[in-house]
Amino acid sequence: MPKIYSSIACNVDTNILQATLPLFEAEKVQAIEWSFDTLYQHNQIPDWFAELLQAYGQENRLIGHGVFFSLFAGKWTTAQQEWLDRLKKLASEFTFNHITEHFGFMTGEDFHKGAPISVPFISSTLALGQDRLKRIQNACNCPVGLENLAFAYSLDEVKQHGDFLNQLIEPINGFIILDLHNLYCQSQNFSVAVSDLLSLYPLDRVREIHISGGSWTSSSTEPEKRIRRDTHDEAVPMEVFELLEQVIAQCPNLNFVVLEQLGSGLITEESRRLFQEDFLRMDDIITTYTNTIPPENLFLPLVPFDISSSPLQNHLLHTQQTELSTILETATNYQQAQHLLRSSSLANSAWQVENWNSTMLETALAIAQKWQHGFN
Numbered sequence: 001m002p003k004i005y006s007s008i009a010c011n012v013d014t015n016i017l018q019a020t021l022p023l024f025e026a027e028k029v030q031a032i033e034w035s036f037d038t039l040y041q042h043n044q045i046p047d048w049f050a051e052l053l054q055a056y057g058q059e060n061r062l063i064g065h066g067v068f069f070s071l072f073a074g075k076w077t078t079a080q081q082e083w084l085d086r087l088k089k090l091a092s093e094f095t096f097n098h099i100t101e102h103f104g105f106m107t108g109e110d111f112h113k114g115a116p117i118s119v120p121f122i123s124s125t126l127a128l129g130q131d132r133l134k135r136i137q138n139a140c141n142c143p144v145g146l147e148n149l150a151f152a153y154s155l156d157e158v159k160q161h162g163d164f165l166n167q168l169i170e171p172i173n174g175f176i177i178l179d180l181h182n183l184y185c186q187s188q189n190f191s192v193a194v195s196d197l198l199s200l201y202p203l204d205r206v207r208e209i210h211i212s213g214g215s216w217t218s219s220s221t222e223p224e225k226r227i228r229r230d231t232h233d234e235a236v237p238m239e240v241f242e243l244l245e246q247v248i249a250q251c252p253n254l255n256f257v258v259l260e261q262l263g264s265g266l267i268t269e270e271s272r273r274l275f276q277e278d279f280l281r282m283d284d285i286i287t288t289y290t291n292t293i294p295p296e297n298l299f300l301p302l303v304p305f306d307i308s309s310s311p312l313q314n315h316l317l318h319t320q321q322t323e324l325s326t327i328l329e330t331a332t333n334y335q336q337a338q339h340l341l342r343s344s345s346l347a348n349s350a351w352q353v354e355n356w357n358s359t360m361l362e363t364a365l366a367i368a369q370k371w372q373h374g375f376n
Contacts, residue, residue, distance in 0.1 A: 007063070029279075148182050155192065
C-alpha cells in the first residue's frame with residue numbers, strides 16, 4: 001500500500017529551521033520538500049543541510065519543488081537552460097522521489113523577481129507546457145508534477161484549470177500537487193464550493209498535497225469583498241484541515257502531504273509554535289487514514305517521448321507576456337491597468353482580458369509589484 005508521509009517544506013532559512021527543529025528532534029518529519037532552485041541565495045549548500053538531504057534521499061523521502069522555471073514563458077531563456085542543467089546536476093547528487101514546478105509564467109525581467117501568473121488555456125500554450133515538462137523529466141529522470149495555481153482572473157479559468165493540468169502532464173504520465181489552500185483561495189474569491197472545484201480535478205493524478213496559510217486583503221473595486229491570498233505567511237486555516245480530511249481518501253496515489261510556510265512568517269515564538277501545532281494536526285489526519293488501495297500509477301513515462309533539439313517558443317505569447325508584466329508591475333491602480341490592457345496586444349485575444357474580474361486584476365497588481373523585490 002502507498003504510505004502517506006507527513007512532510008515539511010524545508011529550505012536553508014533560519015526561521016524555518018528554528019520552527020522545524022523540535023519536529024525533527026521528535027522524529028516526526030517523515031519527508032522533506034526542498035525548493036532546490038532557491039540556491040541562488042547561497043554560494044553552496046551547507047554541509048549539514050546536504051547531509052540532511054542525503055539522509056532523506058536515501059530513504060526515498062526527498063522531494064524537489066521548483067519555483068522559478070517559468071513553465072509557460074513564450075521565449076526560451078538562458079536562465080531556463082541553466083535551471084535544467086542545475087536540476088540535472090542536483091539529481092545526480094541527491095535522490096529525489098519526484099520533482100515539481102509551479103503552473104504559470106513568471107513576470108519580471110529578473111529571473112528571481114517575478115510573480116507566477118496564469119496563461120490562456122489554449123492549444124499553443126498546452127504544447128509549450130508539454131515541451132517544458134518533457135525537458136524537466138529528461139533532466140531529473142524521476143516523476144514530475146505540477147501544482148495548481150491559486151490565482152485566476154475569472155471563474156471560467158478556475159473551472160478549466162484541473163482539466164488543463166491533466167492534459168499538460170499526460171505525455172510524461174505526470175502528476176498533480178493539489179494545493180488545498182490554493183483551492184480555498186479560489187473558493188473564497190469566486191464564491192464556489194470547494195467540493196465543486198474538487199470534482200473538476202483528476203484526483204487519481206494527485207501524488208502530493210500542499211497545505212499552508214495565507215492572508216486576507218481588501219478591495220478598492222469591491223469594498224465589501226475580501227480577497228484571499230496565498231501568501232504562505234500565516235497558520236493553516238481550519239477550513240484547509242477540514243478539506244484535507246475530506247480529500248485524502250479520494251486520492252488513491254497520494255504519497256506526500258506537505259506543510260508550507262515562508263520563513264518571513266515564522267519570526268516569533270508564537271508563529272513557530274502555531275506552525276508546530278499545524279504539523280501535528282496534519283500528521284494526526286494522515287495517521288488516522290488507512291489506505292487500502294494498491295498504487296495505480298508510478299507516474300513515470302509510459303512510452304518514450306521525443307524532445308526537439310530546440311525548445312518550443314511562441315513569440316506572440318512572449319510579446320503579450322512582456323506587455324502584461326510591464327502593466328502589472330507599473331500600473332498605479334486597477335483603472336489604469338484595465339485601460340492599458342484594452343489598448344495592448346492582449347485585447348480581443350485568447351487572454352480574454354475584457355472578462356477579467358476587477359478584484360482579481362487588482363490582486364494581480366499587488367502580487368506582481370510585491371514580487372519585484374524578490375521571493376521571500
